[in-house]
Each structure stands twice: as structure tokens, then as C-alpha cells.
Amino acid sequence: MPRTLRITTRNATFQQWQALLDNRTKRHRAGEFLVQGVRPISLAVEHGWEIRALLTVDGPALSRWARELVETAGAPRAVLSAELMRELGGKDEESPELLAVVGLPADDLARIPVRPDLLVVVFDRPTTPGNVGTLVRSADAFGAAGVIVTGHAADPYDPRAVRASTGSLFALPVVRVPSHREVLEWTGGLGVPVQIVGTDERGPVDIAEHDLTGPTVLAVGNETHGLSAAWRDACDRMVRIPITGAASSLNAASAATVALYEAARQRRSR
Known part of the structure; x- marks a missing residue:
């Protein structure tokens, strides 16, 4: 040109x-x-x-x-x-x-910086671009090192996702991978133990009762069906976000925001 x-x-x-x-x-x-x-x-x-x-x-x-x-x-x-x-x-x-x-940047997990307080969010098969952008914005706000989008998912580079991220897409690595396998291979090669914590409304432990201060991957599921069976099997712990009122569950991006805030809160306290 x-x-x-x-x-x-x-x-x-x-x-x-x-x-x-x-x-x-x-x-x-x-x-x-x-x-x-x-x-x-x-x-x-x-x-x-x-x-x-x-x-x-x-x-x-x-x-x-x-x-x-x-x-x-x-x-x-x-x-x-x-x-x-x-x-x-x-x-x-x-x-x-x-x-x-x-x-577009490369979909390479090596773009995510690895540090002792590693905090990464996985969004499994999101269907709504706006939710992807909102989650990226929250991850940036609460100190995550990156966001990984797995499976057949909405595109992080869709204009609606870019708009919802309000620019955080450019400040935080966002990487797309086909499945949980690539994430497990990546965490397994980091040389430090990384816990994988999944969120689910029926999780056996309240999120505030689980230690999120160490290297952590937070896994958040699809807006309709939650985490896939493969991701559930890959998680070391499933946690729930206690809610009250008439709402039966939280929007996926909202749930991720709460989980990220709790991780940031625990890390500040410690």
C-alpha cells in the first residue's frame, strides 16, 4: 500500500x-x-x-x-x-x-510471562464475544498474566470482544488453543507446581476457603454448559461462588471476575 x-x-x-x-x-x-x-x-x-x-x-x-x-x-x-x-x-x-x-499475534503460550505468583484464566468454549472481552478486561484489572481461550470458541478479535475489553486485549496476552491438552502440557513444563482450579456452582468448596495464592490456572466454563468433562477431570479442585437471591447462577464473565478478585484479595492479604 x-x-x-x-x-x-x-x-x-x-x-x-x-x-x-x-x-x-x-x-x-x-x-x-x-x-x-x-x-x-x-x-x-x-x-x-x-x-x-x-x-x-x-x-x-x-x-x-x-x-x-x-x-x-x-x-x-x-x-x-x-x-x-x-x-x-x-x-x-x-x-x-x-x-x-x-x-494478529501468534497463538503461542510462551507469550504468557511466567512468574512465582502466576495467575492465568482459561475460558473454555465461550460463545459470546462480549463475554470474552469482559473477561480479558477483568483479568487485566486483577493482575492475571494472561487469558487462554480453549475449544471451539468466540473470537477474541471479534469487534465486540475488542470493544468489551476496552483496550486490555493489547496489554494482556490472549492465546487460543484447541483443548485442555495444550494447557496441561504448558503448565507441566514450567518447572513449578501449578494448581488448576475450576469454577462450578455445585463445587464442594467455597472459593474463599481455597488457597489461590500460589501459581494458579483458573478455569471458567461455557456460558450454557460450564466446563467440559475433560476440563473437570484436569482440575485439581472445583470451587463454587456462593450466591443468594433469585439468581440461579452468574454470567461466565461475571463468575471469572469474582474468582479473579478473590485471588487478588488473597494475594494482597498474604
Whole structure:
């Protein structure tokens, strides 16, 4: 792509970018996804993600933030009409002034930093992109080293997941693997004992009664069916989050947030 490209029609290049919004297969085949918003784009640049292109709206002068980003990111720039930017931004009334085409990182568990207080969250077969993004945001907020998404799952790079993460996707390693096997092989090779703790509303132990201060993998199940049988077998302990009221259970991302908070609370106390 030339350093600056002007696009006024829905040409092949525009259609490629448009496909990144709702076509998972094309997203991963191209190895890139679209990002919008000041905080997410700023964090992507700050944490060294590959910025393949910056798309700006044709019209009023760019804000200071956008101008500085265009100057410092060193990525090719495309100028699009307001109408086309509106389509890519998913907004009916206003056009985002800047969008970023960002390269996908490798799904490599080695991206997760290993430290003595290791805390990692596994999300098993999530079906809702928003829940994936929310869990990533909570994991970032409560000090987890990474998030692992296993099985046939919603895409962490779906625009809804990226939006729900509010930028945490770029600050925290998120790795997709086919099953529990890859996670067990990874933890087994770390050289330190790592406990795997699963969450379930019928778990025999309240989460506050279980020690989460050591190296821990927290496993959270699918929104409808919970953890798979294979993950249940892999867990060293199943814990429950006690709830009251008319609610029969917590949303998966909410349950993960509570579990992460409890782990952080125990670690601060210790």
C-alpha cells in the first residue's frame, strides 16, 4: 500500500477491511483485525502491536491525538470518505476519525510471562464475544498474566470482544488453543507446581476457603454448559461462588471476575 491512499468507493481494499468486521475466517486468513477508539489504538501502539494501516476520515482536521499517532506509528495511511468510515466504524450517525488495521499475534503460550505468583484464566468454549472481552478486561484489572481461550470458541478479535475489553486485549496476552491438552502440557513444563482450579456452582468448596495464592490456572466454563468433562477431570479442585437471591447462577464473565478478585484479595492479604 502507498504511504497515503485515498479511498472514495467500496473498492477491493475497502471490502477487505469490511470483511474483518464480521468474517472470522477472513480475519484469521489475513492475520489482521480492525480496531477503533482512542484507548485501544493507543494501547496497541504502546505495547508494540503491528499496525498495518491507519485509516482516517476525509474532512475536518484530525485531533492532536490522531495527528501524533499517524506521525509516530510509522504505518501506511488511507484517507476514506466519512460514509465509508461510518460503515467500518459500525456507527450510523458519526464517523470515527481514525481506525487501525492491526496484525494478529501468534497463538503461542510462551507469550504468557511466567512468574512465582502466576495467575492465568482459561475460558473454555465461550460463545459470546462480549463475554470474552469482559473477561480479558477483568483479568487485566486483577493482575492475571494472561487469558487462554480453549475449544471451539468466540473470537477474541471479534469487534465486540475488542470493544468489551476496552483496550486490555493489547496489554494482556490472549492465546487460543484447541483443548485442555495444550494447557496441561504448558503448565507441566514450567518447572513449578501449578494448581488448576475450576469454577462450578455445585463445587464442594467455597472459593474463599481455597488457597489461590500460589501459581494458579483458573478455569471458567461455557456460558450454557460450564466446563467440559475433560476440563473437570484436569482440575485439581472445583470451587463454587456462593450466591443468594433469585439468581440461579452468574454470567461466565461475571463468575471469572469474582474468582479473579478473590485471588487478588488473597494475594494482597498474604
